[in-house]
Amino acid sequence: MSEITFPCPHCQQQLEAPPEYAGAEIECPSCNQALVVPAAEAKEPAASPAGCPGCGAEMAPDAIFCVACGYDKRSGKKVKTEL
Numbered sequence: 001m002s003e004i005t006f007p008c009p010h011c012q013q014q015l016e017a018p019p020e021y022a023g024a025e026i027e028c029p030s031c032n033q034a035l036v037v038p039a040a041e042a043k044e045p046a047a048s049p050a051g052c053p054g055c056g057a058e059m060a061p062d063a064i065f066c067v068a069c070g071y072d073k074r075s076g077k078k079v080k081t082e083l
Contacts, residue, residue, distance in 0.1 A: 004040045008033065054078055 013030035054071030
């Protein structure tokens with residue numbers, strides 16, 4: 001697991017701490033002020049390629065409807081289509 005990187009709230013010195021220190025009170029080595037190590041931020045998943053959330057078919061990033069299954073990205077529902 002990677003280190004938690006965060007600034008000291010008093011002097012803005014960039015600090016690193018192991019994840020098990022999250023929530024622990026420590027002293028900043030730069031300004032000697034007490035601070036609490038923040039929890040590690042959850043990393044956002046990598047953006048998936050543009051695809052229909054309903055069926056996975058390729059869609060243009062600005063598309064509203066999936067031509068394969070009728071999924072409407074605005075409402076989050078499949079639209080019944082008849083040809």
